[in-house]
Amino acid sequence: MKKRYAICGVSGRALGMFAKPILSTFAGTCELVGLLDRDPMRFDLYRTRFPEHTDVRTYNEREFDRMVDETRPDVVIVAGRDDTHAQYLIAALRRDLDVITEKPMVTTGEDSRRVMEAEKASKGSVTVTFNYRYAPVHTRIKELVLEGKLGRITSVDLNWYLDTYHGSSYFKRWNRVRELSGGLSIHKCTHHFDLVNWWTGQKPVEVFAYGALNYYGAEGELNPKKEDGRFCSTCEYTRDCAYYSRWNARSKSIRVPDDHLGSLDAVKSSFPYSDYRPDRCIFDSQIDIEDTYAASIKYDRGALLSYSVNFSLPYEGYRLAINGTKGRLETIEYHMPGRTPFPTPVQTIDYFPLFGSKETIHVVHREGGHGGGDPLLLEDLFMGEDPGRPYRILSGAVDGAYSVATGEAVWRSVRDHRPVTIEEVLEGKGGRKQ
Template structure:
């Protein structure tokens, strides 16, 4: 029986970890403690899940006390990104197994510290890269693993975030690099991890460009220069294209946020509101990136992401010495202003006819991927698979290092080597 402590009571923590632990995995796991900086989050957690009434509540400075008093064996870390490293290191020092929400940490230096701490601990780190478990992504891994397209030579991955989802990152703490590592870390680590895992090659060097085009005070979409506005009370919201697109003239805003429960008041938590103005001067991250990544097996990645587009999804092409894989996803079809086709995977042999593959999806988030990763996290990885899917600390570190290299390369106009970041020998 694992004795589990939850560090960070975000909506993400409750839905992705707490709820399945209570509903599906309670025979092998018991939540014995809850930790957060804000007692109001604890109140919301207990209101939502009364079964946790016997789980003791602790503050961040009581981590060691919590582990000792509850005899914890596992820590789930789902707090704000920049705080992950503290709980991971403290947990490893006490021999706990760690499940960390992505990104594992926000800097390559912290990633290196985690890797070193894991080597010295009896505990291990698992990173909850649930996007690996999407059935389309599993199928792509199977096709590559089976050699259908030969040795991988190049990957084209273009990711599109719509104006509803994209703007949400600029309404909350993600917009500060000190908290999130920037979106090339907070968001793109998902994508870099997918590529690393698909092709089973190690990233070596990154060259990238990035900028802030849509958000921030200098945006041409800003109706008026002023700091400190909030969507819920803003007098300019009827002149704000982002607000009007999704809320019209409605006075109540249903803000997209992974850290509030559905229907919660915008001021439900202490010192936290997810409706800050997307045109504030304090925004110090980018909303657009293009990047090239070179891998140790010879593969080359061409990647782009944009956080203010009319629809959401991605386009992917993977080229190999024996053929090519293509797929396109339209995410959140209810927010897409046109009919969208079913996602399929097209396989093009180098010398042969195209094969279209229809993938079976299941119930649950990410095409049924979320329930499957939860099984691996809390029951152990499925031993019948021909390849590993669950991600460890090294995968978490490599994805963070690529994400950091992207924004640093964009700032410096120079390539960044991954090994220098993780070895903490980077040239300043």
């Protein structure tokens, strides 16, 4: 019997990451039975993408219980805007259903606690799709730690870079509003915090951070005109906008495909949504989040993380070092070679024993999104975890909660100029309002 899936939030990620593989690669064992969204035009987009599967039933945002009653899903997939995740996660768990959710699991520590409590009271369980865990280099790092090559982990240095193409994309979309995304310390950085939590096997306990809006917003130094309400596809100042000019030819016939818009054509002045456009000006005064962070994070078994992220750099990737009582590990990744204006090497891992000679570890790289992690994650989601893997890799509600709480602690520390504990964030102390 096929396992039945319903999707809450018909986003581009929902269509590409979940609907497509359910309807194709895993069609023999999986079935898509319901779609829920606030915008009926997103159902039209689904039908355009998958014309041979138009019989899937659709529901508005307030019809979750009706959808479950009529379609009887085994699993609910939550893939809409970040601030909608908590309500559908908790509603599904109250119906004793399993839930697969996009990261971040939710947007606040308080909602994280509510989800964990709902899971404890439910027969269902939560899986958070942290696909970065599945990248071959990242799994090899996990294996090196488990093999004891580093000994007890004492400190981690992680510096993450987003280029002017990818980094600016968050400021064109709803992510730029903290109420909807939690800010990028939650929406994006939870990926990175989860990796460190998973690699080290430790939980964060306290955060101190600085952050700023350096590149985007009305005061951005490269803003060609202080004027709100502009859209990239109709803006009169694109020739004077360095961010737009870098990635678009004047003829508009040559452009870098936008990985967040998928099959949409951003050149068009209209989009297949009722009241949303993902091409808003990156210099709009609506933006109320940061684009730069530097944080120090303490863990429950003594490890210390020195972390930074920047959303407007010349190239994309990260630099990682993990130190332990027996040695050190280093790796550098250039994430998008096609967008990097210089030759980039194949990523390797350098291992330095505390006493001994350096060892360079080569990893078999794979095709697919997120460093080759997406195809492996999908197999685990829709076929069950690989029984031959000697460690857990799928993320649960607790993993999701600690990554979100770390991201919120970063933002609270920026706001309040003080250390913030993970405990107070999960308990909902301090709140969001300034």
